[in-house]
Amino acid sequence: MSALDRLAAADAPARLRARDTSLFTDDPGTAALVADRLGWTDLAEAAPGVMPHVRRLAEKTAAEGVTDIVLLGMGGSSLASLVMGAVLGTPQARLHVLDTVSPITVRATLAALDPARTVYVVASKSGGTIEPNTLYAIFRAHADEALGREAAGLRFVAVTDPGSSLEELAGREGFSACVLAEPTVGGRFSALTAFGLVPAALIGADVDALLERAAQMEAACSQPDPRDNPGARLAAFIADAHAAGRDKLTIVASPELATFGLWVEQLVAESLGKHGTGVVPVVELAQGVPSGYGPDRAVAVVRYAGDEALADFARDPGGVPAIDLVLDGAYDLGAQFVRWEHAIALTGHLLGINPFDEPNVAEAKAATEAVLSGTAAPLAPGARAGDVAITFAGGLSDPGHPDHSLTTACAHALEALHRGDYLAIVAYLPDDAALLAPLHHAAPLVAGAQGCAVCVELGPRYLHSTGQLHKGGPNTGVFVVVTTRDESDVEVPGQEWTLAELHRAQAEGDLLTLAAHDRRALRIDLPDASHASVTAVARALLGAAGVGLD
Numbered sequence: 138m139s140a141l142d143r144l145a146a147a148d149a150p151a152r153l154r155a156r157d158t159s160l161f162t163d164d165p166g167t168a169a170l171v172a173d174r175l176g177w178t179d180l181a182e183a184a185p186g187v188m189p190h191v192r193r194l195a196e197k198t199a200a201e202g203v204t205d206i207v208l209l210g211m212g213g214s215s216l217a218s219l220v221m222g223a224v225l226g227t228p229q230a231r232l233h234v235l236d237t238v239s240p241i242t243v244r245a246t247l248a249a250l251d252p253a254r255t256v257y258v259v260a261s262k263s264g265g266t267i268e269p270n271t272l273y274a275i276f277r278a279h280a281d282e283a284l285g286r287e288a289a290g291l292r293f294v295a296v297t298d299p300g301s302s303l304e305e306l307a308g309r310e311g312f313s314a315c316v317l318a319e320p321t322v323g324g325r326f327s328a329l330t331a332f333g334l335v336p337a338a339l340i341g342a343d344v345d346a347l348l349e350r351a352a353q354m355e356a357a358c359s360q361p362d363p364r365d366n367p368g369a370r371l372a373a374f375i376a377d378a379h380a381a382g383r384d385k386l387t388i389v390a391s392p393e394l395a396t397f398g399l400w401v402e403q404l405v406a407e408s409l410g411k412h413g414t415g416v417v418p419v420v421e422l423a424q425g426v427p428s429g430y431g432p433d434r435a436v437a438v439v440r441y442a443g444d445e446a447l448a449d450f451a452r453d454p455g456g457v458p459a460i461d462l463v464l465d466g467a468y469d470l471g472a473q474f475v476r477w478e479h480a481i482a483l484t485g486h487l488l489g490i491n492p493f494d495e496p497n498v499a500e501a502k503a504a505t506e507a508v509l510s511g512t513a514a515p516l517a518p519g520a521r522a523g524d525v526a527i528t529f530a531g532g533l534s535d536p537g538h539p540d541h542s543l544t545t546a547c548a549h550a551l552e553a554l555h556r557g558d559y560l561a562i563v564a565y566l567p568d569d570a571a572l573l574a575p576l577h578h579a580a581p582l583v584a585g586a587q588g589c590a591v592c593v594e595l596g597p598r599y600l601h602s603t604g605q606l607h608k609g610g611p612n613t614g615v616f617v618v619v620t621t622r623d624e625s626d627v628e629v630p631g632q633e634w635t636l637a638e639l640h641r642a643q644a645e646g647d648l649l650t651l652a653a654h655d656r657r658a659l660r661i662d663l664p665d666a667s668h669a670s671v672t673a674v675a676r677a678l679l680g681a682a683g684v685g686l687d
Contacts, residue, residue: 140373144363151361174493176321180329181351195338206339207233209272210260212601213324216400217333223396229341240625240636241567252283260296264303274630296331325404328474351471358479368479374460376487378435385590387419390439403602408481408492410606419590423581426450430457433557497609504646515645528660531652543677550659551681564619565596565644575675586682597643608654616658620644623666
């Protein structure tokens with residue numbers, strides 16, 4: 138029976154719209170948790186409740202001549218905004234999404250801002266997430282020094298769930314506003330809650346147009362017949378591909394929509410990557426029209442209507458199943474958020490997976506805290522390649538040589554790849570496009586040479602995204618973890634550890650968790666975060682795969 142037929146037989150679209158938890162579980166305890174995560178199904182329809190507050194805040198910000206909006210958040214509190222900032226950006230104000238604790242990135246952002254013309258949005262559902270709390274402490278101290286305590290507080294806005302510690306903090310520390318989000322929506326489904334709408338409105342985006350497109354898609358995704366339901370059709374495409382062994386869902390997007398893949402990554406990986414199964418999202422990094430995909434691939438083309446090259450590819454994708462998702466304009470982004478959310482929820486039903494929990498995300502958080510507190514020891518490197526320290530961990534055996542070249546170390550990792558595996562380059566590096574460019578350039582070339590999917594992920598962002606899949610999904614990944622011993626640092630007010638120590642502890646905790654799940658991992662610890670060091674890693678990966686770096 139096809140996935141569409143299964144959805145029809147289960148009356149799945151109607152049951153999702155009715156928030157019927159039995160679509161996902163028969164366990165009463167789990168059902169209660171699922172019920173608390175289904176508030177996203179009519180967000181566009183319900184938006185009038187939150188929009189007056191959002192509009193007043195946006196009008197006030199525009200009247201003050203604000204030039205920069207800085208979003209301090211992680212995962213579901215930041216990724217939709219990152220996409221909207223890139224796709225819907227306006228001349229009114231620049232959006233800086235800071236979902237990293239890289240000291241180099243944080244210092245560069247601090248140096249680029251005028252606190253008197255900046256609004257800082259602190260976004261966290263629970264208020265207890267370590268990254269936004271750390272970033273708040275740093276940026277608040279910077280604003281206090283420039284403006285004075287009281288005036289600085291008025292530059293901050295909180296977006297959080299009712300009753301969270303962040304709501305309390307906002308009141309105590311004199312924030313100009315605290316916008317409460319719908320609490321029955323999990324982070325990765327929150328694009329059209331206050332977490333996504335507030336930053337979009339503050340930069341001057343037409344949020345009403347975004348919600349209008351979203352509401353049209355909500356109506357379409359409410360259709361009970363799966364064949365008339367865009368979300369159900371996308372779900373069936375993903376599930377049928379998965380059943381055929383095509384579990385690498387590859388996102389091929391028009392250049393202007395490239396960031397959309399980062400949001401899809403989290404939605405797919407955290408929702409479906411658990412209990413030893415899952416769908417692996419792969420953001421295509423090759424320039425132009427891709428080719429050469431293997432039997433484990435299925436392709437979602439996300440394009441503007443005028444992108445003829447990708448339209449041709451969608452019609453003839455070289456024997457690989459493809460679905461063509463077309464946007465007539467930038468504000469159709471709202472519709473795509475809705476379609477994908479419905480699709481991934483329904484895919485969870487088809488795969489027998491609860492798409493609303495993330496059982497392995499907390500492991501890496503706990504490991505980070507243990508490294509910071511000294512109760513867990515990082516894995517020691519077993520080899521060196523000049524001034525680069527190398528660690529083989531988990532299911533990747535140590536070949537026992539104290540000295541390697543970077544190329545031989547990478548070759549050992551690539552040799553561990555089996556048919557149907559994927560390679561993940563997970564980089565704890567500054568969020569800098571030029572610095573990351575060598576890895577982004579190398580990834581599709583390595584993929585072509587190895588005949589496998591290759592992903593490039595930025596840490597710690599991916600800990601709140603694909604990290605769930607890495608630990609809880611199928612053991613089909615080989616991980617190259619790139620870290621640095623760069624001396625750049627920032628003090629964190631109120632903490633005994635520095636920003637660099639947190640950044641490194643997250644990488645160490647991630648490696649410990651990968652090893653605990655017997656994942657095949659190579660850790661490359663660079664002496665610094667320079668372009669030369671990152672390029673050396675890219676060259677080593679290409680050399681190990683038998684290709685050169687242009």
